[in-house]
Amino acid sequence: MSTWFARDVVEAGRLPLFSFFVGLIVGFLCIRVSVRLIRAQVRWWFGNVRPGGLHLHHMVFGVVLCLGAAIGLIATFETATPTTAAVLSGIFGLGAALILDEFALILYLRDVYWQEEGRTSVDAVFVAVAVTGLLLLGLRPLDFVDIGGFRDSPERAAQIGFAVISMATAAIVLLKGKIWTGLVGLFFFPLLLIGAVRLARPGAPWARWRYDQDSRRMLRALRRERRLRRPLIRAKIAVQDLMAGRPDLLPSLREDAEKELDRTVVPAPAPPRRPRSMARRLTISRKRRRSGTINRLPGLRAARAYPAAERPASQEYEPVEPPRR
Numbered sequence: 325m326s327t328w329f330a331r332d333v334v335e336a337g338r339l340p341l342f343s344f345f346v347g348l349i350v351g352f353l354c355i356r357v358s359v360r361l362i363r364a365q366v367r368w369w370f371g372n373v374r375p376g377g378l379h380l381h382h383m384v385f386g387v388v389l390c391l392g393a394a395i396g397l398i399a400t401f402e403t404a405t406p407t408t409a410a411v412l413s414g415i416f417g418l419g420a421a422l423i424l425d426e427f428a429l430i431l432y433l434r435d436v437y438w439q440e441e442g443r444t445s446v447d448a449v450f451v452a453v454a455v456t457g458l459l460l461l462g463l464r465p466l467d468f469v470d471i472g473g474f475r476d477s478p479e480r481a482a483q484i485g486f487a488v489i490s491m492a493t494a495a496i497v498l499l500k501g502k503i504w505t506g507l508v509g510l511f512f513f514p515l516l517l518i519g520a521v522r523l524a525r526p527g528a529p530w531a532r533w534r535y536d537q538d539s540r541r542m543l544r545a546l547r548r549e550r551r552l553r554r555p556l557i558r559a560k561i562a563v564q565d566l567m568a569g570r571p572d573l574l575p576s577l578r579e580d581a582e583k584e585l586d587r588t589v590v591p592a593p594a595p596p597r598r599p600r601s602m603a604r605r606l607t608i609s610r611k612r613r614r615s616g617t618i619n620r621l622p623g624l625r626a627a628r629a630y631p632a633a634e635r636p637a638s639q640e641y642e643p644v645e646p647p648r649r
Contacts, residue, residue: 347417
């Protein structure tokens with residue numbers, strides 16, 4: 325273990341990334357233990373911070389920690405030792421954990437921490453931990469690209485072309501609603517190809533643009549989503565509840581999974597129709613009449629029914645009201 329740490333972390337220059345990774349995990353676990361003790365109203369544990377009756381969410385402390393660590397890293401960019409950079413990176417990871425733990429509050433703009441929507445925060449932390457872990461293992465998305473030698477070698481030009489193809493494929497996968505496949509596929513290109521070829525998730529933008537709601541592809545996507553995601557959602561909810569505590573008013577894991585499926589596995593709404601331009605809807609008549617009306621409006625039909633010669637001169641350019649029935 326010590327040999328791996330010295331060779332693959334310290335010597336490879338990944339000590340700040342390792343400190344951020346540890347700070348992220350430790351901060352998330354500590355804050356979740358704290359909020360669960362507060363929720364259980366344990367006497368020997370301190371409660372929420374309420375100066376003057378105002379409830380300060382721990383996201384506020386995370387913003388302060390991230391801002392302070394970022395300023396420190398920027399200020400000591402050229403003179404910082406590896407130890408200083410590692411300490412500041414660890415503080416930044418701790419603050420990021422406090423912010424991501426209340427990611428659902430930022431997303432929904434309301435306090436949904438102990439509600440079903442609050443599980444989004446745990447998903448955000450899982451994504452951050454997974455991406456940081458892949459980077460820590462030495463995997464780099466598009467690490468083979470060397471833009472500086474683009475003009476010197478045709479091989480590098482081919483590498484950049486492949487990188488563009490990879491990014492375009494990743495964009496398609498993300499538009500199909502496969503977030504994990506797109507993120508991990510940046511490190512393993514065949515996974516991107518699989519995600520790009522397979523059906524989109526029914527609620528994804530790709531399905532909204534390409535699938536009709538009553539089409540066979542949409543029905544297949546709905547059936548596949550419920551069949552394949554049911555065990556995954558049950559496992560995810562079990563892990564989330566084990567780490568973060570159960571939301572309120574959710575009686576069992578099976579019912580939780582079915583509610584999650586009913587909420588998320590729905591066909592994407594049809595794309596909104598573009599309104600016709602005002603120039604098409606309201607066109608000025610080529611043969612301008614005395615009434616000054618606009619073509620395709622009720623006043624024009626009234627002008628045809630009542631010629632201008634029969635109207636008084638004072639009403640020559642006034643809009644003509646349609647006849648009442």
